[in-house]
Amino acid sequence: MTSAENLQAFKREGRIVVVGASLAGLRAAEALRGAGFTGSLTMIGDEMGEPYDRPPLSKQVLTGWVPAENTKLPRRREIDAQWLLGVPASGLDLAGNHVRLADGREVPFDRVLISTGVRARPWFVESEAALDGVFVVRTREHAEALRRALAAGPSRVLVIGAGFTGSEIASVCREREIPVTVAELAPAPLVGALGAMIGDVAADMQRAHGVDLRCGVKVTRLEGDAQGRLRRAHFDDGSTIDTDVAVVALGGIRNTEWLQGSGLAAGVWGIACDTGCRALDLNGLITDDVFVAGDVARCPNPIYEYRLISLEHWANAVEQAEVAAHNMVSGQADRWPHLSIPLFWSIQFGVNIKSVGVPTFADEVVVTQGSVPDRRFVAAYGYRGRVTAAVSFNNAKWLDHYRQLIETAAPFPPPCPTPDQPADMKPVPVDFPGPTLLAQGATVVVTGHDPSERRVTAAHQHR
Amino acid sequence: MTTTETPDTLRRILDYSSRADPYPLYAELRKTPVARQEDGSYVISTYREITDILHDPHLSSDIRNLSHPTAGAEEQTTPAFINLDPPEHDRLRRMAMRHFGPPHTPGLVTGMEPALSSIVGGLIDDFAGKEQIDLVDDFAYPFPVTVICHLLGVPREDEPRFHLWVNDIIDSIDYNPKTDPKEKLDNGIQARKDLRQYIGGLVEQRHGRPGDDLLSRLANDDGPDGRMTDEEIVATANLLLIAGHETTVNLITNGMLTLLRHPQVLQRLREQPDLVVPLTEELLRYEPPVHIIPWRAAYSDITVADTVIPKGSQIMLMLASGSRDPNRFHDPDRFDPDRRDNQHLGFGSGIHLCFGGPLARRETQIALTELVRRVDRPRLVADPPQYRRSPVLRGPIHLHIEQNGN
Ligand SMILES: Cc1cc2nc3c(=O)[nH]c(=O)nc-3n(C[C@H](O)[C@H](O)[C@H](O)COP(=O)(O)OP(=O)(O)OC[C@H]3O[C@@H](n4cnc5c(N)ncnc54)[C@H](O)[C@@H]3O)c2cc1C
Numbered sequence A: 001m002t003s004a005e006n007l008q009a010f011k012r013e014g015r016i017v018v019v020g021a022s023l024a025g026l027r028a029a030e031a032l033r034g035a036g037f038t039g040s041l042t043m044i045g046d047e048m049g050e051p052y053d054r055p056p057l058s059k060q061v062l063t064g065w066v067p068a069e070n071t072k073l074p075r076r077r078e079i080d081a082q083w084l085l086g087v088p089a090s091g092l093d094l095a096g097n098h099v100r101l102a103d104g105r106e107v108p109f110d111r112v113l114i115s116t117g118v119r120a121r122p123w124f125v126e127s128e129a130a131l132d133g134v135f136v137v138r139t140r141e142h143a144e145a146l147r148r149a150l151a152a153g154p155s156r157v158l159v160i161g162a163g164f165t166g167s168e169i170a171s172v173c174r175e176r177e178i179p180v181t182v183a184e185l186a187p188a189p190l191v192g193a194l195g196a197m198i199g200d201v202a203a204d205m206q207r208a209h210g211v212d213l214r215c216g217v218k219v220t221r222l223e224g225d226a227q228g229r230l231r232r233a234h235f236d237d238g239s240t241i242d243t244d245v246a247v248v249a250l251g252g253i254r255n256t257e258w259l260q261g262s263g264l265a266a267g268v269w270g271i272a273c274d275t276g277c278r279a280l281d282l283n284g285l286i287t288d289d290v291f292v293a294g295d296v297a298r299c300p301n302p303i304y305e306y307r308l309i310s311l312e313h314w315a316n317a318v319e320q321a322e323v324a325a326h327n328m329v330s331g332q333a334d335r336w337p338h339l340s341i342p343l344f345w346s347i348q349f350g351v352n353i354k355s356v357g358v359p360t361f362a363d364e365v366v367v368t369q370g371s372v373p374d375r376r377f378v379a380a381y382g383y384r385g386r387v388t389a390a391v392s393f394n395n396a397k398w399l400d401h402y403r404q405l406i407e408t409a410a411p412f413p414p415p416c417p418t419p420d421q422p423a424d425m426k427p428v429p430v431d432f433p434g435p436t437l438l439a440q441g442a443t444v445v446v447t448g449h450d451p452s453e454r455r456v457t458a459a460h461q462h463r
Numbered sequence B: 001m002t003t004t005e006t007p008d009t010l011r012r013i014l015d016y017s018s019r020a021d022p023y024p025l026y027a028e029l030r031k032t033p034v035a036r037q038e039d040g041s042y043v044i045s046t047y048r049e050i051t052d053i054l055h056d057p058h059l060s061s062d063i064r065n066l067s068h069p070t071a072g073a074e075e076q077t078t079p080a081f082i083n084l085d086p087p088e089h090d091r092l093r094r095m096a097m098r099h100f101g102p103p104h105t106p107g108l109v110t111g112m113e114p115a116l117s118s119i120v121g122g123l124i125d126d127f128a129g130k131e132q133i134d135l136v137d138d139f140a141y142p143f144p145v146t147v148i149c150h151l152l153g154v155p156r157e158d159e160p161r162f163h164l165w166v167n168d169i170i171d172s173i174d175y176n177p178k179t180d181p182k183e184k185l186d187n188g189i190q191a192r193k194d195l196r197q198y199i200g201g202l203v204e205q206r207h208g209r210p211g212d213d214l215l216s217r218l219a220n221d222d223g224p225d226g227r228m229t230d231e232e233i234v235a236t237a238n239l240l241l242i243a244g245h246e247t248t249v250n251l252i253t254n255g256m257l258t259l260l261r262h263p264q265v266l267q268r269l270r271e272q273p274d275l276v277v278p279l280t281e282e283l284l285r286y287e288p289p290v291h292i293i294p295w296r297a298a299y300s301d302i303t304v305a306d307t308v309i310p311k312g313s314q315i316m317l318m319l320a321s322g323s324r325d326p327n328r329f330h331d332p333d334r335f336d337p338d339r340r341d342n343q344h345l346g347f348g349s350g351i352h353l354c355f356g357g358p359l360a361r362r363e364t365q366i367a368l369t370e371l372v373r374r375v376d377r378p379r380l381v382a383d384p385p386q387y388r389r390s391p392v393l394r395g396p397i398h399l400h401i402e403q404n405g406n
Helices: A003-013 A023-034 A142-150 A164-175 A191-208 A316-326 A396-407 B007-014 B023-030 B047-054 B090-097 B113-125 B137-141 B142-154 B156-173 B182-206 B214-220 B229-262 B263-271 B271-284 B357-374
Strands: A015-019 A040-045 A082-085 A089-093 A096-100 A106-108 A111-114 A119-121 A156-161 A180-184 A210-213 A219-224 A232-234 A240-244 A246-247 A252-253 A270-272 A278-280 A286-290 A299-301 A307-309 A343-348 A351-359 A365-370 A378-381 A385-394 A444-449 A455-458 B034-036 B041-042 B130-135 B294-297 B301-302 B308-309 B314-318 B400-402
Touching: A015 A023, A015 A106, A023 A040, A023 A316, A089 B314, A096 B156, A142 A246, A156 A164, A164 A180, A164 A191, A164 A343, A180 A232, A191 A210, A191 A351, A191 A365, A191 A378, A210 A240, A219 B023, A240 A278, A240 B047, A246 B113, A270 A278, A278 B263, A286 A316, A316 A343, A343 A396, A351 A396, A385 A396, A385 B400, A396 B047, A444 B130, B007 B023, B023 B182, B034 B308, B041 B047, B047 B301, B047 B314, B090 B314, B130 B137, B137 B142, B137 B229, B137 B357, B142 B156, B142 B214, B142 B229, B156 B229, B182 B214, B182 B229, B214 B229, B229 B263, B229 B271, B229 B357, B263 B271, B271 B357
Parallel strands: A015 A040, A015 A111, A040 A082, A111 A286, A156 A180, A156 A246, A180 A210, A270 A299, B041 B314
Antiparallel strands: A089 A096, A096 A106, A119 A252, A219 A232, A232 A240, A278 A286, A299 A307, A343 A351, A351 A385, A365 A378, A378 A385, A444 A455, B034 B041, B130 B400, B294 B314, B301 B308
16 A cells, blocks of 8 residues: 555544544544544543633633533534543553553554643642642632632632743732732742733732732741631741632642553653654654644744753643644644643633743743833833844734734844833843753763664663 | 736726626736836735735824825825724724724624514515615615614704705715816815714714713713724714715615525525625625725835835725635635635725725615515616716615516
8 A cells, every 4th residue: 555545545544543532632633533434443431521712721710601511612613532431541651552551451552642740749748738628720620629718718828839820820819809819939929921021010910000029039848727727827038928728839740650661752841743743752853643732732833943842821722732643634734833822821819821832931021111100011022133023912813913023033132112112122031930840860871883773662760 | 926917907807888787807907916006006806815914013094104196185184094004993992892893792783683684674675666766875874874863862853954065075985186176175175174064063962961862971971991082983974974874775785686686596585594694794794785895004114926016105995896706716706605605805804994884784684684574576667877986985875666566
């Protein structure tokens, strides 16, 4: 058979398995059917129930505006899949082409898509994490449990971590007039994603809304009472606060453990792939039949020096899913690269925050439009004299323009005056907290001498 | 590559003889996406370039940023937000939006649905016994006018007065010093004055008398941005009144004309009323009511498709041409209500995206569904119909339709 005939046969009666049945998994399944794949499609997911949407979980669900069960993802088309829900995949056998499930079943495939996303990073002391009143927010159940705790009218909520999720939760608490303390190790909220200047704006915003914001501090201990209920939190500066609800918002852990031993380039940083969403194996070679999409993927971006970038963004999950699906049923010559400029949004303290590009890929930032005190502005990020990202506060309609500046590597700072421009347009250093990730332990070691023998193997985890 | 002289094509588009079918000329125009005109202005006709420029913060809607201000600029009055840039534009639009849509007034359009249906129903009831109707005079005009009067709180009885003013204003928008008598321009200026004075009177009456209509709310409510001055209210109300008059009329009329030219689609709509939602989007692409944004000003040098448009230049945006750009829309000259990814330019794009878009959509959806459901075997009397003069707000001046299969 020619490869074209092979492909037609595969589209007609091949077997595709999707592991991780959430946003990326569902959108990929829809795109596969849309592209004319009529073979068997299996969706494996460890959560029960139909795929749902996560962004509302830290926003409309917590305010009570949208019930948690109303967050089901809309279906764009019938996908006619077999759903294996409520059981995690526990292994991937690339020699035998099957996915192993935790209950011992094996699911064979011709091509597999991995979209297992991330899970919430739990509080680091297990016994404290188990206290009644300590929450994380990643799933529908989490959000519903926290919503109930907020509705009960806690005397004070402690949010640990002032990234996007933590800040959104703090915002909801203030909207519901619940006293809230936010503890953040960095000098300001959102600093890790958007740098020091925007961090200062976010800090002002939180304080203006009555958040007890404590930066540069670490929560060291969560203290419970005899009934196992959270009562108090201790900080590394020796202070304490009384609190009955703590939300741990310390980011995510990529769900890649189940791929250990699979031979894929998967680790704490995600699963490396090419721009066509094809997974790399441990040696950095591209696999043919394994694809990845969504929060778990780590994809090179030509705009950003082909660096491997993992993003926890809704739009990125959808776009990668569509590219992966297309490539799964296309021949080599028809493959698409995933080249879209990242896009992210958040809503907090009544402000719509939106970004394009990768703000962490920058050395300078400048406010180009609007007014920071009014919290209506656009700031552009630059790296070595070209525009690499932009963020808007209540000014999102301009971001298309900045996307174009990024795509065309326009000079930074943007030179021409616009209406509504701040008087002082001086770029400042972007100032992110140090690249701690590089300091983490090795994940692989290289063996062999001859070029035909050189291989990479996974290092034992020293963590 | 993009800048050659095609003044002739534009002149032909603006000429009345092209009104019935400007689309072949748009295709000609698109060969030069950014076309410099003899007078130093620029015409932009392709989808990508139009959207890029509508999202470009170096583009100004404020006439004061033109190096050669256009006709009518001599008036010294508070501009409506459509003619302002941020931050003033944003502030005024926000203040108006508070009372007109989400997040503060989320139910306004849906809340009006019963009223919209009953107005539409009443107008169609009046078709009874007539063999011929003029879809414009008997339906597409009175409907949105009634709605916008109701919404603003303008007495419907005064409609004949401001109908004349609005006509004079619209005529003066198309003013061309080379061919038009100055009288036309003067009439427009006078009409603006009269309309402002009229609305000003209404606003004055509203102070201290809170009510549900937009004028009362604007005159009495305070939001986070404070309250509009009376002059600002007048400018805003003028804008909404004129926009509410002039665009939906064309959208509905163009819509019915298109349906009568595509009887299978008309039949489908009769059988599946839900089709009206994508169908209206397709209409906004295929036969939009607003064809041209006659001017924007380059606030700085603007680069579009490798062409530098110098600061102060006038820029004309051919929206209807962009929505028929084959580089963006597959088979663009086909009317296809099933079209996917239909990001047309019917309501513009960017910060000036049509404020009344949600209302205009709903009005049109209800109007077309009911017309198709209730008018028995409608037929066009003349095709093409007679068009209004304006190349900017394009639509038939009358659309005669026979009903009952006579
Ligand atoms: C509270 C919250 C708010 C957010 N807000 C925004 C926002 O405002 N804007 C924005 O752009 N993004 C936001 N995001 C991010 C966005 O939701 C994610 O980018 C998106 O969900 C990623 O989709 P995904 O399918 O890649 O991964 P996920 O949604 O994480 O789905 C992965 C799925 O795989 C399952 N899974 C994991 N391991 C296994 C296994 N071994 N076997 C089977 N199944 C497995 C998981 O349980 C999960 O169901 C938010 C996320 C959260 C949690």
